Amino acid sequence: MSxxxxxxxRRLLADxxxxxxxxxxxxAWARVVAAEGFDAVYMTGAGTSASRLGWPxxxxxxxxxxxxxxxxxADACIAPDGRQLPLIADADTGYGGPLNVRRTIQSYERAGVxxxxxxxxxxxxxxxxxxGKAVIPTADMVAHIxxxxxxxxxxxxxxxxxTDAIAxxxxxxGLERAHAYREAGADVLFIEAMTSEExxxxxxxxxxxxxxxxxxxxxxxxxxxxxxxxQELGFSVCIYPNFVMLAAIPAAQAMLRTLKETGEAxxxxxxxxxxxxxxxxxxxxxxxxxxxxxxVDETRRAGY
Numbered sequence: 001m002s003x004x005x006x007x008x009x010r011r012l013l014a015d016x017x018x019x020x021x022x023x024x025x026x027x028a029w030a031r032v033v034a035a036e037g038f039d040a041v042y043m044t045g046a047g048t049s050a051s052r053l054g055w056p057x058x059x060x061x062x063x064x065x066x067x068x069x070x071x072x073x074a075d076a077c078i079a080p081d082g083r084q085l086p087l088i089a090d091a092d093t094g095y096g097g098p099l100n101v102r103r104t105i106q107s108y109e110r111a112g113v114x115x116x117x118x119x120x121x122x123x124x125x126x127x128x129x130x131x132g133k134a135v136i137p138t139a140d141m142v143a144h145i146x147x148x149x150x151x152x153x154x155x156x157x158x159x160x161x162x163t164d165a166i167a168x169x170x171x172x173x174g175l176e177r178a179h180a181y182r183e184a185g186a187d188v189l190f191i192e193a194m195t196s197e198e199x200x201x202x203x204x205x206x207x208x209x210x211x212x213x214x215x216x217x218x219x220x221x222x223x224x225x226x227x228x229x230x231q232e233l234g235f236s237v238c239i240y241p242n243f244v245m246l247a248a249i250p251a252a253q254a255m256l257r258t259l260k261e262t263g264e265a266x267x268x269x270x271x272x273x274x275x276x277x278x279x280x281x282x283x284x285x286x287x288x289x290x291x292x293x294x295x296v297d298e299t300r301r302a303g304y
Contacts, residue, residue: 002083005074005114006156009086012039013158013188013211018231021088023241025051026069027076030087031281033244034079040114041077043070044241045090046127051245059124063095063104071111078283086114088160088239093125094118097140098147105151105159115158117190117213118144120165120177128164128192129219135165138180145184160213161186167193175206182210188236189213193221197233200225204234211236218246276304 003011012019021040024030025047033041046057048069053060070089077085089108094101101118108116119125120141122134135141141161148159161181166174171194178189190213191203200223204212214235215222230238255268273281284302291301 004154004156005077005084005086005112006154006158008083009040009088009114009158010156012086013236015236016231018227018235019237020227021237021239022244023047023239024073025242025245027072028282029244030073030076031078031283034077034085035281037080038085040086040088040237041073042239042241043073043087043089043113044239044245045092047242047245048090050242057127057130059092059126061092063092063100063107066091067104067107067111070108070113074112074114087112088115088117088158089113091116091118093121093123093136094144094148098143101144101147102151105148105157106153109151109153109157113157115160115188117160117162117188118148119162119190119192120144120181128162128167128215129217129221131167133164133167135163135168138177141177142180142184145181145186149185158187159185160188160190162190162192162213164192166191166195166199171199171202175203178203178207182207187211190215193217195221195223197223197225200235201233208234214238216240216243218242279304 019039021042022033022038023042023044024033025044030041048066049055049057049061052065052069074087077087079085091104091108094104120135122136126133145161163174163177163181165177174191178191182189188211189207192215194200194203212235214230216238227238255271258268287302
């Protein structure tokens with residue numbers, strides 16, 4: 001029997017080597033990340049808001065919208081060798097009180113997600129690197145974490161506790177909250193928006209036996225460090241939330257400008273992924289295999 005994604009994520013967290021996890025906004029980009037040999041995938045909340053709504057990450061998405069996107073991405077997290085890769089997903093604040101958090105965890109778990117992070121912001125939440133954030137009392141977040149841990153059916157499902165308190169209450173308050181969240185049962189700590197390598201090193205020093213998540217956001221508020229340096233400091237995993245989407249935007253803009261200026265498809269064709277490579281990336285080999293297995297009429301089988 002193949003390894004379950006939740007068990008695979010636990011194994012990666014226990015590995016002393018840093019795990020790099022690119023963020024994606026939908027299932028197609030999950031295919032791209034998986035094809036490039038990464039061991040896990042991350043669903044970005046800011047990217048989901050951008051792709052689903054065309055709006056910034058300011059707390060507009062509902063739990064069901066986020067879970068729907070996560071489930072579709074989880075289905076597409078397939079490695080070249082056929083393994084189902086683990087997906088970590090943004091679950092915002094858990095969408096309410098402890099009972100809401102229970103439902104949130106169970107919904108993400110049923111959707112095939114291997115782990116989520118929930119944060120201690122009050123609603124409407126903000127992207128962790130935006131101003132205008134506020135946080136709930138520590139005791140309330142502790143209750144949310146306990147409720148989330150209790151809600152799991154698969155005990156390997158990973159609950160990541162994120163604190164946004166540094167930007168609101170200061171670095172020491174953020175660390176105090178992280179200690180409380182670890183004591184409440186969080187499997188991984190996500191201390192958001194640390195602003196210096198000194199803060200990063202101190203966080204790792206205070207939690208030598210707890211996996212820590214590094215958020216390599218593109219805002220520049222948190223230092224851009226190499227994977228080697230993050231591993232030296234003591235981080236277990238690094239997410240790159242929107243790097244894939246941000247890399248695609250200038251490429252798309254350049255193509256569109258050329259297309260508009262010239263009106264010639266030939267002028268941009270060489271910059272595009274080929275039609276066949278596109279469909280192969282999305283799993284045409286698997287389609288052909290399944291149609292052959294189920295004896296689909298040869299005249300109706302998908303092909304080029």
